Amino acid sequence: MTKKTKKSGDDLLEMYFRQIKGFALLTFKEELELSKQIQTGSTKALHKLVNSNLRLVVKIAGMFNVRDVPILDMIQEGNLGLIRAAEKFDYRKNVCFCTYANWWIRHYISRFISDKRRIVRLPRRKEETLLKIQRTYHVLSQTLMHQPNNTDIAEELGISVQDVDYIVNLTSSPLHLEPVIKDDESGGTVDIHEDYTYCPERNLFKQFSRDGTLRVLNKLKEREKQILNYRYKLNGCERFSYREIGDKLDMSRETVRQIEMRALKKMRIHANELKECVYVEAM
Numbered sequence: 001m002t003k004k005t006k007k008s009g010d011d012l013l014e015m016y017f018r019q020i021k022g023f024a025l026l027t028f029k030e031e032l033e034l035s036k037q038i039q040t041g042s043t044k045a046l047h048k049l050v051n052s053n054l055r056l057v058v059k060i061a062g063m064f065n066v067r068d069v070p071i072l073d074m075i076q077e078g079n080l081g082l083i084r085a086a087e088k089f090d091y092r093k094n095v096c097f098c099t100y101a102n103w104w105i106r107h108y109i110s111r112f113i114s115d116k117r118r119i120v121r122l123p124r125r126k127e128e129t130l131l132k133i134q135r136t137y138h139v140l141s142q143t144l145m146h147q148p149n150n151t152d153i154a155e156e157l158g159i160s161v162q163d164v165d166y167i168v169n170l171t172s173s174p175l176h177l178e179p180v181i182k183d184d185e186s187g188g189t190v191d192i193h194e195d196y197t198y199c200p201e202r203n204l205f206k207q208f209s210r211d212g213t214l215r216v217l218n219k220l221k222e223r224e225k226q227i228l229n230y231r232y233k234l235n236g237c238e239r240f241s242y243r244e245i246g247d248k249l250d251m252s253r254e255t256v257r258q259i260e261m262r263a264l265k266k267m268r269i270h271a272n273e274l275k276e277c278v279y280v281e282a283m
Contacts, residue, residue: 012072020054028096035091049086049097050079056098057082060105066113066131073116074109081108129167132157216267223249224263231260 026034026049037045057078064074085101093100114127136156140148150168154161217225226249230240242253242260249256 023051023054026052031097032091035089038086046086050083053082053098053101056101057105061109064109069113069116077112078105078109081105126167133164133167220263220266224259227256227259228263
């Protein structure tokens with residue numbers, strides 16, 4: 001991918017972010033009401049439920065660290081899963097829509113990646129395991145003092161070496177699946193391994209998540225914000241106990257606990273906004 005193409009893709013992604021931020025988030029009651037209307041055939045209600053959850057698709061798509069599949073393509077496929085989830089969502093189950101839609105979005109994106117990357121398709125679960133193996137290989141290649149083997153990967157993933165061997169052999173090619181080029185000077189060959197440990201899109205999602213969380217935190221009093229930072233490692237802080245925080249701020253352990261509970265209660269008011277800021281890095 002050229003720098004010009006990469007910049008164009010980043011610009012489109014940022015433009016899409018700005019567009020979907022214009023759709024208001026929904027409360028739990030509003031989701032249930034829209035579900036009732038959708039089941040009566042309301043297209044308008046379907047569009048509203050889908051549009052209000054487009055940010056959820058972006059967040060989930062960002063968890064897939066797949067360098068050879070454009071992030072916008074994964075978002076587009078995830079949106080199809082979101083639509084399917086909105087059509088099938090049943091208000092009588094009394095669950096949050098994002099909890100229900102999460103599976104459908106992941107399913108559509110995983111299936112899309114599986115279909116796109118291989119001429120001979122693997123079963124979806126085996127494809128997902130292969131992706132984990134490949135990502136683990138590239139991470140270990142940066143931390144170990146030797147080229148990772150299947151035993152290293154199996155230990156890291158917590159699965160048997162036989163399972164790793166079986167999945168890798170299904171690809172009918174070496175684990176890294178990278179080209180080998182001639183080294184004209186030495187007459188030998190050089191293995192080329194793409195570095196999957198850095199992903200610009202993932203950094204963008206993390207920044208998006210961090211900015212949103214800080215925006216909510218700034219609505220708290222300074223002492224409340226300070227205690228939450230210490231308790232939950234926000235802003236890169238180390239996590240501290242109540243006693244340690246009390247020593248730092250010159251107050252009792254119980255006072256710290258009460259301030260924390262009061263701050264968390266205030267944060268719950270912004271639960272819907274915080275829901276869109278959550279970033280979980282997938283394996």
